[in-house]
Amino acid sequence: MQNVFPMRQILDTEGKIVEGQIPPELSDEKLKHLYRWMFRLRVYDALSIKLNRQGRLGFYAPLGGQEACQIGAAAALRKTDWIFPSYRDLGASMYHGWPIAGTYKWSRGQIDGMKIPEDVNLFPPQIIIAQQTIHAAGAGWKFRLKNEDHVALTFFGDGATSEGDFHEGLNFAAVMKAQTIFFNQNNGYAISVPLEQQTNSETIAQKAIAYGMKGIRIDGNDIFAVYQTVSEAAERARRGEGPTLIEAITYRLGPHSMSGDDPTRYRPQTEEEEWKEGKDPVKRFRLYLEAQGLWSQEWEAELEKEMKAEISAAINEVQRAPIGEVDELMEFVFEEMPADLKKQQEEVRSWKGAAE
Amino acid sequence: MQNVFPMRQILDTEGKIVEGQIPPELSDEKLKHLYRWMFRLRVYDALSIKLNRQGRLGFYAPLGGQEACQIGAAAALRKTDWIFPSYRDLGASMYHGWPIAGTYKWSRGQIDGMKIPEDVNLFPPQIIIAQQTIHAAGAGWKFRLKNEDHVALTFFGDGATSEGDFHEGLNFAAVMKAQTIFFNQNNGYAISVPLEQQTNSETIAQKAIAYGMKGIRIDGNDIFAVYQTVSEAAERARRGEGPTLIEAITYRLGPHSMSGDDPTRYRPQTEEEEWKEGKDPVKRFRLYLEAQGLWSQEWEAELEKEMKAEISAAINEVQRAPIGEVDELMEFVFEEMPADLKKQQEEVRSWKGAAE
Amino acid sequence: MAMMTMIQAINDAMRVEMERDENIIVLGEDVGVNGGVFRATDGLQKQFGKDRVFDTPLAESGIVGTAVAMAALGMRPIAEVQFGGFVYECMDQICTQAARLRFRTGGRFQVPMVIRTPYGGGAKTPEMHADSFEAYFMHTPGIKVVFPSTPYDAKGLLIAAIRDNDPVLFYENMPLYRSVRQEVPEEAYVVPIGKANVVKEGADVTVIAYGNMVRLSEQAIAQVEKERGVTVELIDLRTISPLDMDTIFDSVDKTGRVVVVHEAIRTGGVGAEIIARINEERILKLEAPCVRVTAPDTPYPPALVEDKWLPSKGRIVAGIKKVLDF
Amino acid sequence: MAMMTMIQAINDAMRVEMERDENIIVLGEDVGVNGGVFRATDGLQKQFGKDRVFDTPLAESGIVGTAVAMAALGMRPIAEVQFGGFVYECMDQICTQAARLRFRTGGRFQVPMVIRTPYGGGAKTPEMHADSFEAYFMHTPGIKVVFPSTPYDAKGLLIAAIRDNDPVLFYENMPLYRSVRQEVPEEAYVVPIGKANVVKEGADVTVIAYGNMVRLSEQAIAQVEKERGVTVELIDLRTISPLDMDTIFDSVDKTGRVVVVHEAIRTGGVGAEIIARINEERILKLEAPCVRVTAPDTPYPPALVEDKWLPSKGRIVAGIKKVLDF
Ligand SMILES: Cc1ncc(C[n+]2csc(CCOP(=O)(O)OP(=O)(O)O)c2C)c(N)n1
Ligand SMILES: Cc1ncc(C[n+]2csc(CCOP(=O)(O)OP(=O)(O)O)c2C)c(N)n1
Ligand SMILES: [Mg+2]
């Protein structure tokens, strides 16, 4: 199946355009913009890990290594398009408009942590594996029904493809000609379980055949391949030609999450090195830009400073913000609070003294 | 995909062997045995529909038209193999050893209706679509673990392939190299929903690709194609070469079930005729046997008489058998009845007077 | 006004609402061309087209989940789960996604959708069709659970459910679909969700029921009233979640004696919660222990046994007498 | 004897049983090479091999469902659902298949399997990890539901669960995994399923709890006893289904005052059922309404809010005082 679904690569690991390939037409401005965002994620990831270790953040699933997937895909969309992310897709979510401070509130578990600003077309990160694929199918179906030329894009991992809900989501989307892009970040592992034990299929892309859907396999660490492929899939979707399953091959450089995962228990050191040194998505794009005269050490240092300041402002803002009270949360169970819940709300208010 | 998965046919609609095909090596005895069973099902189906209309049976899902699938598949197995049927697969279930009377108890909803005799390797008919595919995966996995050369075969419909559980079952089976056969009776409809609205994939067989599993498409009204294909799949499974997805193209001649379904609401009369007249599995096998001198009008009349007598004995036996009492049923909730349930059991016994 | 069965009233509710609001769509297995296995959606696809009434693939999580997203994006989907026992197939989409989206997003999104599902014993259906699983959803904050017991209520409650901005699980009792006819207004009207209905006033005992158990309780009450010369108050909950405790408490204050009737099994059922709340707030008013008339704690039995397993008129009579004779 | 945490006791239970019976297998996400996300299955794959300890695909219905079939065919699978909130993903395989197979087949098949799952508030996990969904399964006949509250009980109850010929849902409280150490015998022993444990006798109030709420209740009780000069009886249910009502009734007969504590939400929770049963059989013994100390009826809150949402020592103290002061 690897020959039916060859891995599309435009930018090779040395930062050179692969022979015969044409990079997407992007202005210098746009190229720098993409790099800037990938680099921002790199800084965000490193600092978030640090903040987590300091106990200043809560649940965090490192995204380092997957920057090309998240920025390439999000950048190929319009702001009017919708993204349905998983817990690991804070990068794409921030690119699409979720402020850093929002992601930190979510991570820490503060009130409003999942309240994404009204003008950002983003669902909250999904924890229950693969449920978001169904939501993206529903959204893409709605766009077709209402003749809206939006696209719904959802991110999910290689492990997610084993869930029944992945199957239902893709099947619905194909039948309904939903304007949906299923973006699979195949980072080779579902926590500790390698792809070979997850499925007996050689590729994820070939699973599209089960749905009579277009499937494509790309180098997920190649920003050009990601950007170009998502752009094409979005065009197809907008034209009413149906959904696409994109398998983007990538690697998470860090642990699964910061809640005690130790990758040395399940993956070889050499493999990590290979991806870190040889296939890094940020590095290869930097080499490309450098060759084009679009990158400099000073620019990057500036970017780093800027991002660090933003993060530090964000975490400080978030730590000063209220954590939230149970009685406030009760307002969000229903649009109007039923009588019995109102009664409980009063009871909850009375706890404030009793609790310890 | 129809060329990747061409429909295997050995016996054509006229009862002739397709050019270049070799029928399975079967003794005259065995050939007559197969026909006898297909014909028995035809009689069973007609009479069960009648009994249902008379109010003497309960839930019944007609199997007429699918006799070659059910007998061909079951006959290719050993008694030591296990079958995981759906509600429509009473034919295969009877072939495998479930007495007619048992199926009638089940249909009517009498006590022990699902108690299949201990020496029959059969799960009770599954009502919840596609759950049995997971059970068959589990059973086939167990056989591999325990070095048992049994096979687990499960029947399910075209509609069932949309359920998430179908996906989980097939994926597990492929990863675990389960000794399982997934036998899909593609009769073109899930109640009223035609296959084109069920899935955008051209065939069911191609869904095997998603699991790195062997998939094959056959004429499900051709007893030879069914028998031969299941035999081969069973051999592969026993040899540890993994599971197979078989798509058998067939048609149910009757309504979905006897609970008010009216096929004229959703399928063209002409289509029904075409399948009834042109593609009937019993007729075509009869023509073949007749040409071989293995069939006669008298023999068939005898078979019919025999089957009618068996059915009439079965329904009478079942109607005389006790319906069951709630307090008896309570014994089967747990191996040992917990104290609180015992107390309820006493209460239940006290209802016998009060209830009306 | 027209005489309607419950199934006609349900069909009518969807029709009048779909005429009003084109964001309302219907989706589910066999709801389109076939008009539903009970004909609840009969004629809707013809009237509103294939872009508003959908035969979906056979996948309940897909049905509910796509509806959740569409609802969050401004549609008002009416999803059908073909039989009540199949809710297990879409439990996460109901309980984690539909019921929680408003809460999870601090109110940014809402999920104005209805999940219709037939349930209820007595129709001799196969396994997993008749089960009463409402207690699961009463224990799930964020979703409302509604049980009409008459054609009139069915139309009004379904319209209320469609207009509600929160997800509503709408339970349709199969034996009630066609057994009763009633005058039902032809125009749209609302029976409010969250408000119980005092079907019949009485002074000595309060019987609390919902769905088909209301009808059965009426018969039982008539018998006991005749036999004992007492009067019995009958409350039709109409809504299981949220529970209208005010109506219940008012009645308990009068009668001091309570019988709860449901066809779900006893342990962990709706009756347990009602009794716990009465205990918490009205214990001093009680003249006798509250009595539960329910199915016993077993899986749903085979069809021919169901009538012995479900609450019967006789068992409700016995329950009322028990609470009277304490 | 060895000092063990609960996670060690759980690991040990599986190890000693797997040594005894080679039909016992372990399956789930990350349970093999990684030894489980909490290390509950640490070392098992090494000791028993890849043909007895399986890293499965990420599919809960597949995990539970394959285990159901294997159990019916003579294996004794221990399946892990990685976090308690994910049971929705395999609700049908748990409730329709595992819990019903014995009943459906008139006893021909049995399903001797265990589903282990971590749950419980306080560990600041993301959504759907900490939720207490046990009430759903108490309302599901055919499956037993077990909650160890100490390392000793955890080992004994898990061994009992593994040897049980019915499916057992085994809830492991995350904050208890490593917070307590206790002497635990090295050999196999059984703590019987279905029997509650009177942790501490008392004459004035009965507190009923399970899981982590037992520990919290102990602290609350100590405070109230000191402040009020009363004695409080503490019952650790150990098993939610079946409920050991004899132990509860004996205690109520003594104290006449009851507080039920659980971290699940209130409506439709385990507390409701216990109170309903006390009402049915011991109403005349009650000196005060039974009190529920539970989470309020909302979805599980964000991590930093959970401590304000969960029952606290202070809230249990208040509950005990409320029932004392009635
Ligand atoms: C339904 C469900 N099952 C299990 C989990 C626990 N879990 C969280 S992430 C994860 C692995 C996901 O792997 P993959 O889909 O490859 O995504 P990745 O984390 O690699 O980005 C698991 C098992 C969950 N959150 N939801
Ligand atoms: C989970 C679930 N959803 C829906 C149903 C209702 N139902 C029973 S049979 C059926 C159609 C099944 O179609 P297919 O799989 O093609 O099998 P066939 O009946 O054609 O043999 C449906 C929707 C069910 N029994 N279980
Ligand atoms: Mg992964």
Ligand SMILES: [Mg+2]
């Ligand atoms: Mg079919």
